Amino acid sequence: MKEIPITDELFLGAVSLERTWNGIKPWRIPYQDYDLYPPNGIDSKAEICAGVRLCFHTDSTVIVLKFSPIKGEARLDCMVDGKLFATAVLNESDREVTYTNLYHGRKEIIIYLPQNIGMTVCSLWIEQNAEMRIFPDTQPKWVTYGSSITQCVGAHSPSRTWPAITARESGLNLTCLGFSGNCHLEPMVGKLIRDLPADFISLCVGINVYGAASLSPRTFKPALIGMLETIRDKHKQTPLLVISPLYATHRETIDNVLGFTLPEMREDVRQTVEMVRARGDHHIYYMDGLELFGSDDASHLPDHLHPDGDGYEIIGSRFMEKIIMPFRKKDII
Numbered sequence: 001m002k003e004i005p006i007t008d009e010l011f012l013g014a015v016s017l018e019r020t021w022n023g024i025k026p027w028r029i030p031y032q033d034y035d036l037y038p039p040n041g042i043d044s045k046a047e048i049c050a051g052v053r054l055c056f057h058t059d060s061t062v063i064v065l066k067f068s069p070i071k072g073e074a075r076l077d078c079m080v081d082g083k084l085f086a087t088a089v090l091n092e093s094d095r096e097v098t099y100t101n102l103y104h105g106r107k108e109i110i111i112y113l114p115q116n117i118g119m120t121v122c123s124l125w126i127e128q129n130a131e132m133r134i135f136p137d138t139q140p141k142w143v144t145y146g147s148s149i150t151q152c153v154g155a156h157s158p159s160r161t162w163p164a165i166t167a168r169e170s171g172l173n174l175t176c177l178g179f180s181g182n183c184h185l186e187p188m189v190g191k192l193i194r195d196l197p198a199d200f201i202s203l204c205v206g207i208n209v210y211g212a213a214s215l216s217p218r219t220f221k222p223a224l225i226g227m228l229e230t231i232r233d234k235h236k237q238t239p240l241l242v243i244s245p246l247y248a249t250h251r252e253t254i255d256n257v258l259g260f261t262l263p264e265m266r267e268d269v270r271q272t273v274e275m276v277r278a279r280g281d282h283h284i285y286y287m288d289g290l291e292l293f294g295s296d297d298a299s300h301l302p303d304h305l306h307p308d309g310d311g312y313e314i315i316g317s318r319f320m321e322k323i324i325m326p327f328r329k330k331d332i333i
Contacts (some may be wrong), residue, residue: 011138013054037186048115049113059104061127071092073119075087075157076112079112112159145203146178146183146243150177154306155312162316165320193227194231204244224272240281243288244270246315247294274286
């Protein structure tokens with residue numbers, strides 16, 4: 001086996017890459033600006049590798065990936081020419097994963113890093129006589145922002161989150177800004193999205209605001225307007241999709257401590273998008289979250305809030321059907 005240098009070009013889906021003494025750590029914020037994303041880098045969610053992946057071509061039949069100690073159990077997926085080849089189940093004692101019996105000849109390899117923890121990649125190894133090449137990704141760039149339902153901790157594995165499924169099937173280069181419990185329309189996240197290259201942007205907003213009561217019926221709309229206007233500073237014509245909360249059993253009828261229910265929040269999101277469109281932004285779109293995941297899907301909500309693994313795959317399929325395919329027919333993406 002021979003070691004392949006770990007370079008920035010290997011990584012897709014990260015906002016920034018921190019070079020440590022023993023490898024590269026992906027971040028979903030500019031890691032140099034950590035202090036500007038309190039508390040502790042979006043409540044420690046910005047270092048989680050949701051949507052981050054290594055992409056290269058090789059003719060090796062064996063691949064070894066080595067990494068620093070991890071915190072908790074996790075999974076790594078190896079895709080070969082667009083199909084899931086193997087899922088490695090990791091625990092805190094693991095320091096490497098080996099994929100064997102890959103077929104001979106050149107092939108595209110995508111290794112999805114865990115969607116539930118952070119990880120520092122230390123080294124990559126292939127067979128002694130094999131070659132490895134990195135090809136620039138020319139796919140349209142998609143930035144998606146949301147809560148745990150966008151981060152998808154409960155997905156079967158990192159390549160089977162709904163954003164990963166959608167991006168792969170539609171040929172989009174995904175940057176996933178799903179921050180579990182921390183989708184609160186922070187100004188710095190709006191600035192981050194504004195500054196990222198993007199050909200398509202989607203925001204799924206509201207569920208964390210309801211759960212943490214972080215914004216009231218008085219302040220929710222202004223915060224959403226502020227984020228949209230910030231993004232439009234640099235993405236004036238980029239297709240921008242705003243999705244209201246998906247179905248969540250008890251939150252449909254029970255007021256939170258500030259007097260919000262999800263139906264009221266959905267109406268606020270809809271009205272906000274319609275208002276922005278009426279002011280001349282013809283590249284912004286609204287989607288009712290119930291179209292992606294509604295009351296008929298409640299059996300896939302084991303905790304009455306988060307979809308199970310099959311539920312996330314349902315969302316990915318519907319996003320393709322209801323958004324990507326119609327947008328493509330209209331030449332929006």
